[in-house]
Amino acid sequence: MWCSRAAVRQVALGLRGTRRTMATLPRVYVTRKVPKQGLDILRTSAQVQIDLWDSDDPVPRQELLQKVKGCAGLLCVLTEKIDAELLDAAGPNLKVVSTMSVGFDHLSLDELKKRGIRIGYTPEVLTDAVAELTVALLLATSRRLIEATHEAKTGGWGTWRTLWLCGYELANSTVGILGLGRIGVAIAERLKPFKVKKFIYTDVAPRPELAEAIQAEYVSMDELARQSDFLAVCCALTPETQGVCNKKLFAKMKNTSIFINTSRGGVVNQEDLYTALSSGQIAGAGLDVTTPEPLPTNHPLFTLKNCVILPHIASASYTTRNAMSALAANNLLAGLRGEAMPKELRL
Numbered sequence: 001m002w003c004s005r006a007a008v009r010q011v012a013l014g015l016r017g018t019r020r021t022m023a024t025l026p027r028v029y030v031t032r033k034v035p036k037q038g039l040d041i042l043r044t045s046a047q048v049q050i051d052l053w054d055s056d057d058p059v060p061r062q063e064l065l066q067k068v069k070g071c072a073g074l075l076c077v078l079t080e081k082i083d084a085e086l087l088d089a090a091g092p093n094l095k096v097v098s099t100m101s102v103g104f105d106h107l108s109l110d111e112l113k114k115r116g117i118r119i120g121y122t123p124e125v126l127t128d129a130v131a132e133l134t135v136a137l138l139l140a141t142s143r144r145l146i147e148a149t150h151e152a153k154t155g156g157w158g159t160w161r162t163l164w165l166c167g168y169e170l171a172n173s174t175v176g177i178l179g180l181g182r183i184g185v186a187i188a189e190r191l192k193p194f195k196v197k198k199f200i201y202t203d204v205a206p207r208p209e210l211a212e213a214i215q216a217e218y219v220s221m222d223e224l225a226r227q228s229d230f231l232a233v234c235c236a237l238t239p240e241t242q243g244v245c246n247k248k249l250f251a252k253m254k255n256t257s258i259f260i261n262t263s264r265g266g267v268v269n270q271e272d273l274y275t276a277l278s279s280g281q282i283a284g285a286g287l288d289v290t291t292p293e294p295l296p297t298n299h300p301l302f303t304l305k306n307c308v309i310l311p312h313i314a315s316a317s318y319t320t321r322n323a324m325s326a327l328a329a330n331n332l333l334a335g336l337r338g339e340a341m342p343k344e345l346r347l
């Protein structure tokens with residue numbers, strides 16, 4: 001457990017404005033060594049006792065189940081499954097779960113709702129970083145950068161050849177976005193200067209307020225597959241989107257298309273993707289997310305030259321990770337005070 005000696009001695013103003021000793025402050029469990037900004041916010045608030053899993057690796061499940069007992073708040077990351085078992089172990093004291101992520105597929109929303117537990121998450125602060133990485137991954141995949149550096153390093157670079165390592169360019173292309181939200185818009189804004197001809201998107205319903213900013217046309221899923229030269233997956237993983245990128249979708253795509261996923265691996269049927277890539281049904285795929293994570297190094301997708309796989313780093317900039325950790329801490333504290341959270345996931 002983390003607690004500075006000064007903090008332990010401190011008589012603090014408790015969450016309801018009463019003077020309380022540190023020992024009587026609500027206990028929060030932080031499931032990972034989150035960036036300093038967030039921890040500093042919790043530490044200097046003098047409103048909570050912090051119990052920290054002080055490691056870059058996930059807390060073992062049994063340890064987590066022990067540690068959450070009696071906690072009022074939980075600050076977690078996306079690798080922790082917050083389900084009925086964990087909530088039962090925590091008990092009725094648990095008031096707030098704050099996840100340092102925009103994705104919330106690791107949270108059992110029904111179970112949280114049933115228990116009246118409030119949820120904080122971290123949208124917006126990571127939009128720029130995720131959009132930037134998505135563009136980088138798209139270009140790395142479509143212009144075959146990973147293959148190219150490999151060839152250059154390993155002697156494959158012979159003479160200049162006319163069609164060697166040719167890829168596909170964004171100029172005059174149609175870019176499709178599956179799930180238009182802030183991140184999809186931010187990706188499109190960054191791609192526009194590459195002279196994209198047209199943006200199209202699909203979602204559960206048209207989103208004109210977002211689409212207008214990037215002049216994107218709402219189309220059906222089938223049209224999205226048929227028209228997109230580049231298809232970027234930006235939707236949340238939900239029961240509805242689970243496995244939605246499957247053989248039916250890939251079969252409708254052009255054999256010159258590039259598929260990019262920076263949302264969640266579960267949106268994609270990876271066996272179908274492997275078949276589509278290895279048979280030439282689509283030209284390439286760039287994945288920042290997979291199922292499982294980490295993807296085993298002997299996974300068939302790693303054998304394909306036309307598949308670029310990153311280890312879930314879309315939001316991994318120092319600025320963004322610090323901002324996510326600060327927002328997660330502020331969400332947690334506000335929730336425990338019974339105030340509006342800066343970013344609450346409303347159920």
Ligand SMILES: O=C(O)[C@H](O)CO
Nearest residue numbers: 078100101102103315
């Ligand atoms: O959900 C998220 O926040 C991303 O996948 C990681 O930053």
